[in-house]
Amino acid sequence: MITWRDEFALGVPEIDAQHKKLFAIANRAYEVLKNDLLVDKYDQIVDIFNELKDYTVYHFTYEEDYMKSIGYRKFLSHKVQHDDFIQRINETDLRQIDENQEQYLIETLEFVVAWIENHILGVDKKIVEG
Numbered sequence: 001m002i003t004w005r006d007e008f009a010l011g012v013p014e015i016d017a018q019h020k021k022l023f024a025i026a027n028r029a030y031e032v033l034k035n036d037l038l039v040d041k042y043d044q045i046v047d048i049f050n051e052l053k054d055y056t057v058y059h060f061t062y063e064e065d066y067m068k069s070i071g072y073r074k075f076l077s078h079k080v081q082h083d084d085f086i087q088r089i090n091e092t093d094l095r096q097i098d099e100n101q102e103q104y105l106i107e108t109l110e111f112v113v114a115w116i117e118n119h120i121l122g123v124d125k126k127i128v129e130g
Contacts, residue, residue: 001027001030002023002026002027002030002113002116002117003023004019004020004023007121008117008120008121010120010124010125010127010128011128012066012127012128014062014066015059015062015063015066015124018055018058018059018062018063019059019116019120019124021055021059022052022055022056022059022116023116025048025051025052025055026109026112026113026116028048029045029048029052029105029108029109029112030109032044032045032048032105033102033105033106033109040101041101041102041105042097042098042101045097045101045104045105046094046097049089049092049097049108052089052112053086053089053090056085056086056089057086060079060082060085060086063082063124063127064078064079064082066127067127070127072127074126078123078127081119081123085115085119088111092108
């Protein structure tokens with residue numbers, strides 16, 4: 001589970017709201033993982049992955065447009081990290097999900113949560129720091 005903390009806030013209301021939405025998607029995945037009443041979680045996992053893909057593209061586009069609008073000097077290196085994340089999510093193998101749902105979801109959640117935290121605190125913060 002990933003919890004929003006004040007240290008994640010950039011002070012750009014729309015970007016902060018979008019980051020919170022990414023946290024919510026990750027938390028939904030965690031809830032599916034922990035729900036022992038669901039025997040087959042495949043459809044829900046696929047829905048979460050699709051939402052994550054779609055929302056990430058939307059968020060990254062917004063954030064990149066914001067960076068360009070303020071003349072952010074490290075825009076290109078920042079965009080490369082966004083592109084790498086999208087590529088990783090797009091490489092999701094639905095057969096692997098179906099064969100070992102919980103293990104695949106755990107591995108993906110660990111990747112997504114670590115990436116979100118590290119990216120916001122280590123890279124996104126630099127946007128507003130100058």
